[in-house]
Every structure is written in structure tokens, then in C-alpha cells.
């Protein structure tokens with residue numbers, strides 16, 4: 398799998414290993430020998446994985462990576478929307494060319510299943526709710542545009558070369574290990590660091606949040622179930638909450654009273670903002686027998702606990718705006 402060093406990928410790699418699956422985990426190469434969040438995995442899990450460092454932008458290395466592999470879970474991606482405004486070229490190279498390299502490598506090695514990771518960001522703002530898989534696509538950011546391109550490449554490899562591709566499309570996912578730039582960790586880490594006021598962008602947009610362990614179960618079902626070639630499947634809760642309400646909810650759980658300060662740097666350009674996302678998850682229920690199990694309050698409590706326990710992690714600097 399790719400992106401095994403990341404938030405969702407590390408949880409997926411751990412859960413597959415727990416289930417006795419042999420995992421070859423690609424982590425992004427760096428000269429420090431770090432494997433991202435897999436460095437925080439229980440040793441009995443990380444120790445049972447084959448962890449390889451590399452880069453999906455290298456087509457030759459990806460052929461070697463996928464040799465002898467039955468199922469590819471492709472999660473590696475640049476994911477931050479604000480950074481995609483600054484470095485769109487990098488997003489094309491990673492999300493589009495990187496995905497092409499993975500598809501081509503999987504094809505070369507005759508893998509039996511390719512689970513590609515999309516995102517609800519590809520829709521832009523909801524035209525109707527709940528949003529099913531046929532909702533029109535409208536890229537509001539370079540990130541979203543590259544994910545649309547990657548999805549289409551993946552599906553084209555099924556139609557053109559019979560590569561058995563299934564596309565999993567998560568809505569907003571949250572939980573332990575999520576980057577501090579994402580909205581839920583941003584709110585929690587600022588409150589947990591004792592700030593009297595917390596700095597945020599637009600409070601009006603709504604999002605549909607799913608706890609990471611539920612998303613992981615959806616990925617595994619998409620790989621295990623037969624006859625899903627060419628299917629695009631949403632993973633989301635089906636309920637929405639505005640960012641403003643989210644702050645109140647988290648502050649109440651943390652027994653804190655916070656003042657919100659609007660931070661211009663955290664605002665997206667107005668027409669790039671995604672105002673509303675609400676998932677129709679009925680296809681996942683039908684094809685995967687999937688439904689989210691972790692209630693929002695329970696998931697938030699677990700995430701709050703985790704962020705509080707990890708405030709000294711180098712990735713969490715509540716005093717700084719990290720994109």
C-alpha cells in the first residue's frame with residue numbers, strides 16, 4: 398500500500414496486519430529514516446510489516462514495489478488544500494503522475510485488485526444533499542482537480558487494460574494522527590494548549606465527518622468484496638455540522654470557553670471555498686454492508702485524548718499556522 402506513513406494509511410496498515418494480512422508499506426523517503434506514523438505503531442504491528450521507503454513519482458521503483466502484490470491500496474497523495482494553492486505543480490506530479498505510476502506498475506505486475514483513494518473535495522459545494530456518487534464534479538482547488546484527474550486515470554485503466562480498479566471516496570475523516578492542519582486537530586490542539594482565543598478560517602461551511610477506524614473498515618471491504626470493479630463508493634456519515642458548531646461541540650467536551658478569532662491566512666479564496674458536503678452512503682451500505690459505527694461524540698473524545706497526549710509531537714505546534 399502507498400501512504401502507509403500517513404494518517405489514514407497508518408491505521409489501515411495496522412488493521413490489515415492485525416487481521417493477518419502481509420503488508421508491504423510504502424513510506425515517503427526521507428534521509429532521517431522516519432516512517433511517519435508507522436514509527437508510532439505498536440512494535441508488534443510495525444514489526445510485522447515490510448516497510449519500504451520510496452516515492453510514487455518514481456515509475457521504476459513502483460514496479461518493484463508492486464511485484465508479487467495481490468492488492469494495492471493507493472492512498473499516497475499531497476492532501477492539504479492551502480499548499481495546493483502554493484505548489485500546484487507538485488500536486489500534479491504527486492497526485493496525477495504518481496497515480497499513473499501506481500496504475501501502470503500494478504498493470505505490469507498483474508495485481509488482482511487496485512483500491513484507489515478519491516475524496517469528497519472533488520465535488521466542490523453540494524448542489525443537492527445528500528450527495529451520491531453521481532453528483533457533478535467541480536474542482537474548487539488544485540488539490541481537487543488533481544484528485545479528479547487521478548480518479549479518471551484509475552477508472553480508465555479498468556476500461557482500457559482491465560485493471561481491477563475500485564474507487565473509495567471518503568468524506569472528511571478524523572481521528573488520532575491526523576495532521577494538525579486539519580480542522581478537528583486544529584481546534585483541539587489550540588484549546589489543549591491553553592489558548593484563550595483560537596484562530597480559525599471560515600466558520601460557516603459544513604462538513605460530514607467519519608472516524609478513521611470506520612473509514613479503514615470501508616477500505617478493507619472494498620478490497621475483499623467481489624464484483625466491485627469500476628465502482629466508486631462513498632464513505633461518509635450522512636450528517637453535517639458547521640465549523641462554528643464543531644468548535645462549540647469540541648469546546649464543551651473539553652470543558653473550555655473559547656473565543657474565536659478570524660484569521661485571514663486560514664480563509665480560502667471565496668470561490669475556492671467548499672460550502673457544504675453531506676454524504677449519501679447508501680451505495681456503501683448496499684455494496685459493502687458498510688455503515689459508520691463510531692458515534693461523533695465518542696470519536697471526538699478519543700481524538701481529544703490523543704491530541705492532548707501528543708501535544709509535544711513535532712507535528713503539533715498550536716501556536717503556528719501549519720499548512
Ligand SMILES: NC(=O)c1ccc[n+]([C@@H]2O[C@H](COP(=O)([O-])OP(=O)(O)OC[C@H]3O[C@@H](n4cnc5c(N)ncnc54)[C@H](O)[C@@H]3O)[C@@H](O)[C@H]2O)c1
Pocket residue numbers: 399400401402403404405406423424425426433451452453454471472473474475476491495514515516517566567568569570571576
Ligand atoms: N483525511 C481526510 O479527511 C481525507 C478525506 C478524503 C480523502 N482522503 C484521501 O486519503 C488519502 C490519505 O490521506 P491522509 O488524510 O491520510 O493524508 P496524509 O497526508 O496523512 O497521508 C498521505 C501520505 O502520502 C504520502 N506521500 C505524499 N507524497 C508522496 C510521494 N510522492 N511518494 C510516496 N508517498 C507520498 C505522505 O508521506 C503521507 O504520509 C489521500 O489520498 C487523501 O486524498 C483523505
